[in-house]
Amino acid sequence: MYVASILNMAQSHKILNSHPYLRQTLDLVSDKWVTAIIYVLSQGTKRYGELHREIGDVSQRMLTRTLRDLERDGLVKRKVYPTNPPTVEYSLTSLGETLVEPLRLLCQWSINHFHEVETARESKDNHIDR
């Protein structure tokens, strides 16, 4: 059934080539820090420091760079308050919000199935059958 539905989306099996933007937009999403940032921002507006602390293992460089990319792509809004020291708030745009649900499903898949993946890995590591 999955097969049928995904085929409806792509009459041609060459969709990956015939639809150049698909690849480009998927790359956007297939990023470690993108998923983390969207995830945290789905909880609401956050300041730079909050994002940094909640994601945890992200470097300053990567956090800033990814935020700039997301802002440029219209997924994240950056608001600067001219205080001293500066205050910067990040939040999802309405476009960014539309990405939350698909990403959530992917996270859900990971949580539901990681154990099966683990099991598959172990069984192949311990004995080579084939």
Next chain:
Amino acid sequence: MYVASILNMAQSHKILNSHPYLRQTLDLVSDKWVTAIIYVLSQGTKRYGELHREIGDVSQRMLTRTLRDLERDGLVKRKVYPTNPPTVEYSLTSLGETLVEPLRLLCQWSINHFHEVETARESKDNHIDR
């Protein structure tokens, strides 16, 4: 509303750290060639050469390596027929099939929204407002 549903999944905002396997499994999915291969295999069993041709811009090295990873993780089944020259068929396992739908939604998102992303990029490239 998205906010509420994603929060149900994570009582703590530290889920990215507290759930080590989530990150690991998401990385598995967040791979250019993984998405392409799952995508093509969702259409049914394919031979190595078919995969190579249909994905198109993948190198031999990367195709083989990714297929091995997917096999190891239990998402893809590799079947060898002792013919000459050899025949090898790849197909999704039942676990692999469960990933098709989440990935399809992500592809659908890309198709539905890539134009908005494009527009956002262009408007920011042409004039710096803020």
Next chain:
DNA sequence: CAGGATCCTATCAGATACTG
């Protein structure tokens, strides 16, 4: 046909230091 083995390099991304 379906890869395995090597070589090589562009990009990624962490660590560190500095600033308005």
Next chain:
DNA sequence: CAGTATCTGATAGGATCCTG
């Protein structure tokens, strides 16, 4: 606080040659 700038090691991944 919220970044920018620079350096550098790691690694992803392409090109090429070879084989059962």
